[in-house]
Amino acid sequence: MKENGTTRRDFLKLMAAGGTVAAAGGFMSRTMAFAETPGKEDFGQCRSVKIRCISEVGWIDGQKLLKDMGASGGPKANQWRVNWDPKNSGGCCNLIEVETLEGKKHKFLLDTGWNNKYMEKVYKREGIDRMLKNKEIEFLYISHEHFDHFFGLETTLKYNPDIKIIIPSTFYDEGYHFLEGAEFMKAKARNRIPHRGELVKYEPAKVYKLYPGCASVTFDLPIVVRVRGEQSLFFNVKDKGLVCVTGCCHQSVPTYVDFAQKKLAGGDNLYALYGGLHIAPVGPLNAEGEQVVKEMAKYNFKKLACNHCTGVSAVQKMVELGYPVVKGTARYGSTSNLYLGNGDEIVFG
Numbered sequence: 001m002k003e004n005g006t007t008r009r010d011f012l013k014l015m016a017a018g019g020t021v022a023a024a025g026g027f028m029s030r031t032m033a034f035a036e037t038p039g040k041e042d043f044g045q046c047r048s049v050k051i052r053c054i055s056e057v058g059w060i061d062g063q064k065l066l067k068d069m070g071a072s073g074g075p076k077a078n079q080w081r082v083n084w085d086p087k088n089s090g091g092c093c094n095l096i097e098v099e100t101l102e103g104k105k106h107k108f109l110l111d112t113g114w115n116n117k118y119m120e121k122v123y124k125r126e127g128i129d130r131m132l133k134n135k136e137i138e139f140l141y142i143s144h145e146h147f148d149h150f151f152g153l154e155t156t157l158k159y160n161p162d163i164k165i166i167i168p169s170t171f172y173d174e175g176y177h178f179l180e181g182a183e184f185m186k187a188k189a190r191n192r193i194p195h196r197g198e199l200v201k202y203e204p205a206k207v208y209k210l211y212p213g214c215a216s217v218t219f220d221l222p223i224v225v226r227v228r229g230e231q232s233l234f235f236n237v238k239d240k241g242l243v244c245v246t247g248c249c250h251q252s253v254p255t256y257v258d259f260a261q262k263k264l265a266g267g268d269n270l271y272a273l274y275g276g277l278h279i280a281p282v283g284p285l286n287a288e289g290e291q292v293v294k295e296m297a298k299y300n301f302k303k304l305a306c307n308h309c310t311g312v313s314a315v316q317k318m319v320e321l322g323y324p325v326v327k328g329t330a331r332y333g334s335t336s337n338l339y340l341g342n343g344d345e346i347v348f349g
């Protein structure tokens with residue numbers, strides 16, 4: 001069956017392959033080349049990092065999500081012009097708290113979810129509305145421009161329009177318009193509150209230090225439904241090792257983790273991996289996804305807390321292979337206790 005020039009089989013294959021789209025419509029290589037830099041970047045150490053999963057449920061029904069994408073042009077459609085079903089939207093958002101070696105604590109948000117009504121509910125449940133209002137949350141870090149991580153911007157700005165926002169410099173014009181206040185009727189994406197605070201853009205392939213022991217790297221790649229680039233976090237936790245924290249990991253697990261090993265001080269001692277890994281985002285694990293999971297063994301992570309677009313079938317495989325998977329409570333809409341879900345918290349350090 002053809003869906004706007006792309007067969008459904010290709011589409012599903014693409015979604016499972018990290019959702020990356022080459023400009024010509026083919027597949028990105030799983031490993032991206034970064035310019036060789038002499039030595040390894042030392043971004044210091046922190047005492048601990050605490051992550052509270054505000055919501056990892058990006059969408060309710062993966063097959064419905066694929067159908068909506070297919071009906072609006074398939075994987076190469078522009079996400080701002082896809083006829084998304086608001087009833088199928090949730091949002092991805094995490095609260096991160098870094099403790100420095102001196103014991104100072106810093107909070108920031110990783111992503112701002114999708115459906116504003118839903119985000120309002122989860123912000124209230126987790127006290128994020130209050131933390132934003134009283135400026136406890138220092139900035140909003142957007143991993144990438146995807147609908148489920150960014151379209152819920154209004155809910156954050158409602159409580160603090162002056163908040164500093166950090167985005168990958170690879171954002172499209174629509175993303176900038178959205179920050180200024182815009183409505184995309186077809187996509188049902190609306191932000192009525194212009195952002196008034198500082199906007200920081202992180203360029204690809206550079207290591208940006210957010211705090212001692214906390215760094216960000218932007219990976220430049222084309223991603224499904226015309227998004228470009230994803231930035232991910234690294235924490236160097238004293239006496240534990242390196243903690244990798246992602247939004248969706250569209251750059252692929254090997255690209256992300258190999259970067260840490262090759263380019264970051266502390267990267268030879270990997271401790272934990274948290275977040276969406278985009279292995280089986282909408283259903284069963286295919287052969288390629290299974291291979292990615294198997295190859296993760298070589299990193300020897302001590303803790304794996306992978307939710308969101310990792311997919312429950314991929315987490316099941318990790319459990320089967322005896323990986324140290326951190327379980328959750330399957331509350332507030334998270335469908336399995338196999339992974340850390342909505343309202344669950346983990347401390348590394």
Ligand SMILES: [Fe+2]
Pocket residue numbers: 058092146148149247248276308309
């Ligand atoms: Fe996502």
Ligand SMILES: [Fe+2]
Pocket residue numbers: 144146248250
């Ligand atoms: Fe994504």
